[in-house]
Amino acid sequence: MLNILDLNLFELKLWMKENGESAFRGKQIFDWIYKGIYNFNDMKNIPKNTTDKLNKNFYFSIPQVLRKLKSQKDDTYKFLFKYKDGNIIESVVMKYKHGNSICVSTQIGCKMGCKFCASTLDGIVRNLTCGEILGQILKAQDEIGEKISNVVLMGSGEPLDNFYNVVKFIKLINAKEGLNIGQRHITLSTCGIVPKIVELADKGLQITLAISLHASNDVMRKEIMPVAHKYNINELIDGCKYYINNTNRRITFEYALVKGVNDSDKNAEELSSMLKGILCHVNLIPVNEIKENNFKKSSLESIKKFSNILIKNGIETTIRREMGADINAACGQLRRSYIEGKNNIKEV
Ligand code: SF4
Known part of the structure; x- marks a missing residue:
């Protein structure tokens, strides 16, 4: 079938x-x-x-809803979806004034091993097909009774490790006979697989590329992101420049601030020098605390200080609002709690 x-x-x-x-x-x-x-x-x-x-x-690979959680703090929904083969993934829908945004998963589990992420703790099970990724949007639209207008590939899985399905998925949701979601309303987030960034740039898509950077130097990045052993920051930045040259699109660098690890003034200065002159934007995120690591969120005061240094150095910077913090909205947390049989979170 x-x-x-x-x-x-x-x-x-x-x-x-x-x-x-x-x-x-x-x-x-x-x-x-x-x-x-x-x-x-x-x-x-x-x-x-x-x-x-x-x-x-x-x-039809429309997933079954195992859990639907609604944040008490904001308009965020978290879905725990089950596919035909029993595998479970999660998707998050965020309602904004300008439209509804969904964060989809692209793989079941992930092999990339980022230290701050719950999705990778048990490695990868398999890739999702383009239709299975699409199924998350179709089911979420049914559940909230509204259309989705923005898509972020930032859930469980490394999208560029599932390149064929992800590119086909982007084209499917962009097609005017399909969901007709503009490419500029689609963001793909990667931990930095440089050859795949180059391959994506060659596709000439107009999507936003977001890089999970999270460190201002190679020593620090290697400690928290194993991918950094394969591609150093210089290679990553060269890949990003290639993407910008080919697409004319501004890149977003995601930087999760961990208390006492990567949030010093020196880190902010280092990051500023690294990104100087690049068509980019930095998104500062308070790190998601998961019980499997000892990372603590930087205080709001340190985040603001860090942001001010970047801005002073001419780097466009925003601080991401934490959405759905009360419903384990961070990547992989809810799936993990469910699999461990500890899901005591109230459903909608
Ligand atoms: S942050 Fe993304 S790439 Fe890194 S382990 Fe988690 S899902 Fe994989």
Whole structure:
């Protein structure tokens, strides 16, 4: 059986033609799917012999909702989704005045080993297909009863370690016959796999690239992000410059501030020199505290001080608001609590 959500319009039309149907039927089915109909029998203008054929060959990777949590502090929803094979992932929906944003997972688990992240603690199970990533958006839209207009690939998994599916997913959600989400409303966050950044730049997409940097020098980065042993900061910055030159897009550098580790004035100065002259923006984030490490959040005062040094040095900087802190909204935390059988968080 094939997952119909893995197919783009061209592929679906082709399948229909190759299976004795008209390509036009493919377009009709595609329209139903993106209207939220995930059962061929409910597609009113499709004849029975065609739906029989479709039922025999396809399934929909719409995940089942295991948990739906709503933050008491803000308009953040966290979903724990289960796929057909029993694997569990999480997605977060944040409601803003300018629209709804979803943070999707791209892999089950992650092999990258970043020290501050709960998603990597048990390694990787498998990649998600493009249709499975899309399924997170379709299900979340049904659950909140509203459209999603911004997509962030920043949940569990390293998107560039699942390159083919991620690029296809971006094209699928960007397609005007699909969800029609503008590329500039899509952000891909990577820990810094340099050759893949270059490959992505060559695709000429207009998405925003976010780099999880989190350190102002190689020694420190190697301590918290194993990927830094493979690609040093100079190589990473060169990859970013290549991306900017090819796409004309500003890069976001994510920097999670850990008390006493990477939040000193010296770190802020080092970071400023590293990013000088680069078309970029720094997003400062209070680190997510997870019980498996001893990281403590920097105080708001230190974060502001750090930010002021960057701004003084001409680096555009923002401090990210913590969303959904009361519902384990950080990457991988809820899935982990659930798997460990410790999920005592109240559902909506
Ligand atoms: S931060 Fe991202 S790349 Fe690093 S371990 Fe977590 S999911 Fe993987």
